[in-house]
Amino acid sequence: MKKEIASFKVNDRAHEVLITPNMTLSELLREHLGLTGTKNACGAGECGSCTVLVDGKPILSCSTLAIAVQDKEILCIEGLSRGPELHSLQEAFIDAGAIQCGFCTPGMIMTAKAMLEGNPNPTRDQVKEGLGGNICRCTGYVKIIDAVMGAADTLSKGGK
Amino acid sequence: MRVLKPFDYFEPGTVKEAAQFLTTHGGKAQVLAGGIDLIPRMRIGKKEADYLVNIRKIPGLETIEASGANGLKFGAMATLHSLEASKAIQDDYPILYKAIHQISSVQAKNMGTAVGNICVATPASDVATALFALGAELTIEGVDGERKESIQKFCVDYGRTSLKENEIVTEVFLPRPPAGTGSAFMNLIRTHADIAKVSIAVAITVRDGVCEKVRIAVGAAAPTVFRAIKTEAALKGQKVTHEAINEAAETAAGETKPITDLRSTAEYRREMTGVLARRAMEKALQQVKA
Structure with missing residues (x-):
């Protein structure tokens, strides 16, 4: 399995992460970027706990490969508040x-x-x-x- | 949560490139579209792949093109959401709109594609049931060129299609329903987040009270979605009276090969196929009149 350095835009910030193809978007957020607000629950696309927005549309981050969203705008729960000011x-x-x-x-x-x-x-x-x-x-x-x-x-x- | 087993990943720029890659890697490569079926199944080990071929970057696969009198075609990467939002589908293929609209998960519709759904070949696909009734024809491409196949020939068995290891479905064509056609989609479902116990889609063309053409598709009541061809044959050329509809509904129930599982018993599925078929035919006929 090939490793590569991939660029991501999450909550308006650019990140470079060493990824493998089998990394899901929820793993990228939670385990590599420390954004643990997004939850993993069923892992089967049934529950919606892992929902984040990709190019403004809600998708299931547990069933999305990180490698496939490198060129997209990703927004997760941590991206909603502005400092202490909540959405x-x-x-x-x-x-x-x-x-x-x-x-x-x-x-x-x-x-x-x-x-x-x-x-x-x-x-x-x-x-x-x-x-x-x-x-x-x-x-x-x-x-x-x-x-x-x-x-x-x-x-x-x-x-x- | 379980991690996906390692695999390599490829994003071809053309259908040909995809087909060549699939030919080289035989059964070890899987085509990835929306991923809502494939990724969860890979996670639990029900599907294995050394390579995933994501077709998202192949130009043109997400298009939906209505060509008026000829019909409508959409590509392999057209999402369920984009099909649901298509004015042409809402107006001219309302049973496809309805089958998609009643799916509760917005996320699944943003990710999932109709073609991916067909390729999974689940008998309980509401989308496939609507596409059977609309007479969908698939374009399948491989290294040796393309072939066309009707959706009912494509769905061979439970979870199995006629697709060869190195082929991909690139397009779905829906012929335009002729004037005097009414249609209906119905399913029996405990909650809309669940899978249907039975689903029915009907498209019937009537002239002077006589059934000129009819397609009756049944989902979740046999190893594949299927067309109730005996029922269709019995109706064709007949006056669409109450009696004819009731008889047709009974014939349709007899054409099922249902199973008993956690959602329903085989007997109930068979009975309900008859009930839904009758209601769907009645509803479709009301549309013809209106």
């Missing part, structure tokens, strides 16, 4: 109490971010549909949907 979605999840164990939260927030960019004022049903690929085993989803609706409201009033 509106993060604030909304805290305010709504949409976090229990927290394992699904980074994936939920990344999926929600992409959804709100495409549809800034979704209905509750549209939020449910948009988060269809993210599983939460604690909350029953009500507060997660509340949070996304709240964030949509803040963002449409000019929040960040």
Whole structure:
């Protein structure tokens, strides 16, 4: 197996990493860049915990090879806040109490971010549909949907 | 989480280059498109490969091209999301839109391709079921040139296609449904994040109350998605009365070869094939009238 030095753009920062072809994007983020906000859960593309944005679209980082996203813009949960200032979605999840164990939260927030960019004022049903690929085993989803609706409201009033 | 076993990686710039690489490495190389099936299966050891051939950089494979009266074609790297978002597919091939739209995972639709889905050859593919009913024809390319094959000939058996080790599916062509065609897609599913127990897609062309042409595709009720050809033959040339539809639905149920697994029993799948087939035919006929 060939090793190579590959360049990545993660959260607007350039990185050079020694990679092998069998390294997944979630391994790159968590184990080589120390960005452990992105979670690995099922490893089978079922749960959405590992969701990050590649060129603005939510994808599953556990099932994506790092080598295949060298030329792309990668955004993960650590890229949302600006220093201590949280993103509106993060604030909304805290305010709504949409976090229990927290394992699904980074994936939920990344999926929600992409959804709100495409549809800034979704209905509750549209939020449910948009988060269809993210599983939460604690909350029953009500507060997660509340949070996304709240964030949509803040963002449409000019929040960040 | 388990690490993927080591492999080497190649990104060909042309279909020919890909085919040559596959020829050189025989069965040890796997084609990678969206990766939503292949990578998880490699992780659990259900699929092994010494080489992965990622076709993402081959120009033109992600295109979706509607050519009006002729039909529509899309390439091997067209994602489920891009197909779902295509106005031409929404307007003229609504059962394909519906089969994709009801898939719950946005992530899977952003990564996954329809061609990758067909090549996995799972009998429970909703997308393949819609494509069977639309009469999809595949373009398959290898070192010796290209061949065309209907989707039902392509899907040989459970998890098995007619694809040779050194061939790739590059394009899918959908003929334009003739005037007077109605269609419907339905599936029976516990939750939309799950796989269907049974899925049905119907496209029926009616003139003066007589069935001129019909395709009835059934998913998850046999080792492959299949066309209920006895049912189709019985309907063709008949007046589409209530009785004819009910009889056809029963014939369709009889054409299944279902299994019992964690999602359903064989008996239930067979029964429900009849029920869904009837409802789908009725819905398709309503569209013809409208």
